[in-house]
Amino acid sequence: MECTWKTVLLLVCTSLAVQYTAIRSLRDSVGRPCHVPGHCHRRQTKQDGWRPLCEESPLSERTPRSPPQKHILLFATTRSGSSFTGQLFNQHPGIFYIFEPLYHVQQAFANSSSRLRHGPERRALLGAYRDLLLNLYSCDMHFLESYIRPEPQDHLTNTFFRRASSNALCSPPVCPEAIRAPGEPNEASCPKRCQTLNLTLASQECLARGHVAIKTVRVPEVGDLRTLSEDPRLRLRIVHLVRDPRGILASRMGAFAEQFRAWKVWNATGRRPRYVDLAQITRTCQDLAGSAWTGLQQPTWLKGKYLLVRYEDLAYSPEEKAKEIYRFVGLEMDEKVRSWISRNTNHNASPAERNYKFSTTRDSRTTAESWRLHLAFDIVGAVQRLCNNTLSLLGYKLVHS
Ligand SMILES: *[C@@H]1O[C@H](CO)[C@@H](O)[C@H](O)[C@H]1NC(C)=O
Ligand SMILES: *[C@@H]1O[C@H](CO)[C@@H](O)[C@H](O)[C@H]1NC(C)=O
Ligand SMILES: *[C@@H]1O[C@H](CO)[C@@H](O)[C@H](O)[C@H]1NC(C)=O
Ligand SMILES: *[C@@H]1O[C@H](CO)[C@@H](O)[C@H](O)[C@H]1NC(C)=O
Numbered sequence: 001m002e003c004t005w006k007t008v009l010l011l012v013c014t015s016l017a018v019q020y021t022a023i024r025s026l027r028d029s030v031g032r033p034c035h036v037p038g039h040c041h042r043r044q045t046k047q048d049g050w051r052p053l054c055e056e057s058p059l060s061e062r063t064p065r066s067p068p069q070k071h072i073l074l075f076a077t078t079r080s081g082s083s084f085t086g087q088l089f090n091q092h093p094g095i096f097y098i099f100e101p102l103y104h105v106q107q108a109f110a111n112s113s114s115r116l117r118h119g120p121e122r123r124a125l126l127g128a129y130r131d132l133l134l135n136l137y138s139c140d141m142h143f144l145e146s147y148i149r150p151e152p153q154d155h156l157t158n159t160f161f162r163r164a165s166s167n168a169l170c171s172p173p174v175c176p177e178a179i180r181a182p183g184e185p186n187e188a189s190c191p192k193r194c195q196t197l198n199l200t201l202a203s204q205e206c207l208a209r210g211h212v213a214i215k216t217v218r219v220p221e222v223g224d225l226r227t228l229s230e231d232p233r234l235r236l237r238i239v240h241l242v243r244d245p246r247g248i249l250a251s252r253m254g255a256f257a258e259q260f261r262a263w264k265v266w267n268a269t270g271r272r273p274r275y276v277d278l279a280q281i282t283r284t285c286q287d288l289a290g291s292a293w294t295g296l297q298q299p300t301w302l303k304g305k306y307l308l309v310r311y312e313d314l315a316y317s318p319e320e321k322a323k324e325i326y327r328f329v330g331l332e333m334d335e336k337v338r339s340w341i342s343r344n345t346n347h348n349a350s351p352a353e354r355n356y357k358f359s360t361t362r363d364s365r366t367t368a369e370s371w372r373l374h375l376a377f378d379i380v381g382a383v384q385r386l387c388n389n390t391l392s393l394l395g396y397k398l399v400h401s
Helices: 004-016 021-030 037-045 082-090 102-108 110-115 119-137 141-146 176-180 199-209 222-230 245-255 261-269 279-297 311-316 318-329 335-344 351-355 364-368 377-386 388-394
Strands: 070-075 095-099 211-216 236-242 306-310
Touching (some): 082 095, 082 211, 082 236, 095 199, 102 110, 102 119, 119 211, 222 236, 222 279, 236 311, 245 279, 261 377, 306 311, 306 318, 311 318, 311 364, 318 335, 377 388
Parallel strands (some): 070 211, 095 211, 236 306
């Protein structure tokens, strides 16, 4: 407690800068009292008043003392190859990768979801999404506790969505059990070996890694991210992943058989049943085109922060495209990323890995264009009519047979 007065001074200084409640909770749980006054003063000169000022000790041995430097958003839509693309960040040891944290927010708003396209609910939900992203980019994992069900106790939870998709959450120190079972973390082994998730530990590991990447499929359009992009405390880099809507549809039909039952009937018979829901794919196409259009216009708030990536290009030249993505976010592509790519873009996955619904381990080239073999032409024609502007804007060719 000998540092208390310094902490008070710091707080006074900081309050001159922008203040966020999120910082307070983060500093309480993650930060340590200052032991090195010089260190604290140095930090005052940087523009990071809202970030944890005195995180120290356990972290300082594990490199970067500074708050996360790069804030990467993998902005995508369901079944557009985002799990595969996310691995490019997940495999980097300096990146703390989070797979769709907005899931928890959406669950909390579940009962208003039908009205979420328009009106006040939509704005509230998008606002909650942005608040969460902003706090996660500063490594405040506790911010999620408002949304996770059941409510975490003592910052511990067993219901963190897709924890297994994040290497950082499946390796020591966040998953201490993994020490006894060495080897690369993966989605299959993580749930077996990692027990309760300690969100405080996760926050610390996030700071230690130095960069944060978040994948989401829940923000409709890139324009919805404008206030985040404009936020001077973030160095946001948006990687907008798009995919041929015909491929998206084929993939959704494969993964969500129940929901797409009518589509499957259509596919099997070649004739459209009366009750097919065309709205979802239409909306997906509108969102894809809307975002790409905004991004390509390069408005001031997005300039230099937006990269459009077609999943098919990534599937055909994974290493080249990955390099381009890393150049854009301003990081070196780690050797681990390179070796993951070479392991996972060939035919050498085991059958078990190939059959896993959300698996990323499979031949990316075959997957990218498999819709040509898996969709009846009648469906292809319908999607081409519904999405003609999107296909044309993104440079996908129409097929006629
Ligand atoms: C939604 O409403 C139903 C019944 O109206 C209720 O049982 C359920 O708990 C609600 N869910 C949420 C997330 O509030
Ligand atoms: C969670 O981790 C923090 C930081 O290491 C630790 O202080 C705390 O005791 C842990 N919580 C529990 C319940 O183990
Ligand atoms: C559509 O039908 C074809 C041929 O009947 C089948 O091979 C394919 O797997 C089906 N596609 C989907 C997505 O169910
Ligand atoms: C898409 O279809 C609409 C309506 O049929 C048409 O007006 C429009 O020009 C088409 N767009 C492109 C890019 O072909």
